[in-house]
Amino acid sequence: MAVPVPGPLKVDSLLVELPRADQLVMTGSVANPAIQAQLARYLESVHAHVADKRLSAFAVDVKGLTFVNSSAIRVFVDWISRAQGAGYKLVFHVDRSITWHRLSFSVLKSLAPSHVEVTEASATGAA
């Protein structure tokens, strides 16, 4: 049976949705452990969807994700590990004017360089 496309997740200021089968958009913030736990479960279902569809790459637009706690960084680490296991590439679209994007995504990429791509934009310009 096919894995259904996950519907949007809205918790406090966090909104996560799939405008297309191969793209996720995240906006708002992950500022407390309860939101981080829900995000972790949601991204597991997104991973199941990507693996089920046998996509070779999946875009994750985090430009509007202005703040995350350190536990949410671990959620991205776990997702990269699953992507590597399933053999697809995560393409993160980040905003380099946001400090945690600029610094943490380059380190996240180094975990699995062939399974992570990071493209940078700024609030005033395109990638």
Place this chain on the structure above:
Amino acid sequence: MTPMAATERTCRVTRNKSAVDDARRFAELAVAYCDVDCRQAVAMVVSEFAENLVKYSAKDDQVYAGTISILREGGVVRIRAKNAVASPDEGRRVQEAITRIATSPSITELYRSRLQELFKNPQLPRAQLGLLRIAFEGGFRLSCSFEASVLEITAERACLTQ
């Protein structure tokens, strides 16, 4: 005219569900007049400190987990988190972690190496990224004291006004 002395603002962190969000709003107000880098960095540090206070402080006080103070003076912002620890081992563990961070020749490598550990061992129960992130992303110098079951962590960095 004598310059006005800077005032340290202090927030008592509760054990409510909204504690981290409340602490973050306190931080945003405390440094609202600072540049965007400093505002982002202070909000991140206060969120991490607040989350740690709620998770790991001694549960003797049912209402409050600890305090977080912010002082900006002479172009430097100083954030202090203070709490009673659940056990002496917990206090020593934090002291050791801060010593490792404060004496590391490359905080980037330390951060990368911790992410690698988590990447290779997804079952590790605690991420232990908060203090590392404060130093790596926030550019803060960390120090701490631990006496009579009370842990005080201090984070300092330069901070410009807008």
